[in-house]
Amino acid sequence: MSARGSILALNAGSSSLKFAIFETQAALQATAHGEIEDMHAAPHLRATDANGDILAERRWAAGEADPYATSLHAVLDFADAHLGAGELAAAGHRVVHGGADHVEPEMVTPALMAALQALTQLDPLHMEMNLAPIRAVAAARPALKQVACFDTAFHHTMPDVATRCALPRAVSESGVRRYGFHGLSYDYIASCLQQHAPHLAAGRVIVAHLGSGASLCALRRGASIATTMGMTVLDGLVMATRCGRLDPGVILYLARQGHSFADIENMLYQQSGLLGVSGISDDVRVLLASADPRAREAIELFTYRIACEAGGLVSALGGLDGLVFTAGIGAHAPAIRAAVCARLEWLGLRLDEAANAANAGCISMGDSAVEVRVIATDEELMIARHTWATIRQEVVPF
Numbered sequence: 422m423s424a425r426g427s428i429l430a431l432n433a434g435s436s437s438l439k440f441a442i443f444e445t446q447a448a449l450q451a452t453a454h455g456e457i458e459d460m461h462a463a464p465h466l467r468a469t470d471a472n473g474d475i476l477a478e479r480r481w482a483a484g485e486a487d488p489y490a491t492s493l494h495a496v497l498d499f500a501d502a503h504l505g506a507g508e509l510a511a512a513g514h515r516v517v518h519g520g521a522d523h524v525e526p527e528m529v530t531p532a533l534m535a536a537l538q539a540l541t542q543l544d545p546l547h548m549e550m551n552l553a554p555i556r557a558v559a560a561a562r563p564a565l566k567q568v569a570c571f572d573t574a575f576h577h578t579m580p581d582v583a584t585r586c587a588l589p590r591a592v593s594e595s596g597v598r599r600y601g602f603h604g605l606s607y608d609y610i611a612s613c614l615q616q617h618a619p620h621l622a623a624g625r626v627i628v629a630h631l632g633s634g635a636s637l638c639a640l641r642r643g644a645s646i647a648t649t650m651g652m653t654v655l656d657g658l659v660m661a662t663r664c665g666r667l668d669p670g671v672i673l674y675l676a677r678q679g680h681s682f683a684d685i686e687n688m689l690y691q692q693s694g695l696l697g698v699s700g701i702s703d704d705v706r707v708l709l710a711s712a713d714p715r716a717r718e719a720i721e722l723f724t725y726r727i728a729c730e731a732g733g734l735v736s737a738l739g740g741l742d743g744l745v746f747t748a749g750i751g752a753h754a755p756a757i758r759a760a761v762c763a764r765l766e767w768l769g770l771r772l773d774e775a776a777n778a779a780n781a782g783c784i785s786m787g788d789s790a791v792e793v794r795v796i797a798t799d800e801e802l803m804i805a806r807h808t809w810a811t812i813r814q815e816v817v818p819f
Contacts, residue, residue: 426510513808519571575604
């Protein structure tokens with residue numbers, strides 16, 4: 422039985438849902454991109470074509486029905502109208518956590534959903550947001566095939582030593598280990614390097630995925646060997662509202678001071694990072710434009726920690742051939758890239774300031790010992806690629 426039709430890629434975040442529709446006639450081509458923002462307050466859907474022209478726009482009043490059910494119905498209705506006589510072959514979803522067992526994209530089945538529900542204890546804040554769209558699509562279109570694409574899967578090439586935590590073995594054997602995240606983004610960057618910079622793809626590269634969530638990944642010959650996020654998306658770099666790497670004793674201290682588990686969790690996920698340090702904003706653009714010294718302190722800590730963590734990954738790689746900046750901040754904030762590269766000059770890295778200011782593809786000087794590139798990521802395309810490959814191998818109803 423052959424798979425036909427278009428692929429709907431769904432990328433659920435904490436308060437937004439990105440989506441894209443891809444043709445499958447030859448190479449996957451996006452015919453529409455969209456996003457529903459502010460899903461838990463007053464949802465706003467906006468969809469554009471490949472040229473950026475608006476195809477659809479809709480707003481809902483605050484508190485209107487179930488946000489995921491309402492939003493998914495709107496996305497599916499838009500897909501039907503956009504495709505006309507065409508049809509959807511499948512919906513693909515980004516799922517943050519696949520645990521230790523789910524190392525490649527999988528068809529969604531009741532058994533898989535039960536297994537993923539059990540994994541919500543590893544990341545309750547994000548997993549529920551990822552599973553809700555799958556359930557909503559299944560309720561609205563029970564015959565539509567769905568594929569789960571795991572952010573953790575890309576990092577299953579890491580050596581055992583890079584996954585271990587120095588805890589009692591019984592704890593580790595219960596699933597407490599380093600998993601790594603942003604795998605769909607890193608997978609895309611690795612594919613771009615293979616196509617456009619094969620000399621880097623064959624070497625030692627650090628990819629800096631810098632957005633509201635941020636992490637680094639060490640690639641050796643295109644495979645992940647280490648990353649800065651661990652068991653959860655809290656670890657590693659300073660992020661928009663997340664603390665990043667933290668002395669575990671701080672959590673014990675806060676508990677002894679009378680903070681509840683819920684208060685501590687909310688602090689670490691929602692009130693820390695750039696927002697917590699600056700007390701102004703979690704948006705790098707706002708902080709860079711501010712004259713407030715607290716804003717400068719937040720940016721300095723952000724870039725300092727990126728450089729320090731990069732140094733650790735250089736050790737894991739045994740050297741460095743390339744550095745790639747990606748995601749919202751990485752691809753669009755020259756000042757952040759310049760600050761990070763300045764701290765890495767000890768590697769022989771020399772930044773081309775003019776190319777950096779212009780957001781050029783290659784922003785290092787010709788004689789730089791480390792080649793520095795800027796590549797916009799495309800997680801939706803990776804979801805579509807994995808979904809298309811999966812449904813061509815197996816057809817299983819939800």
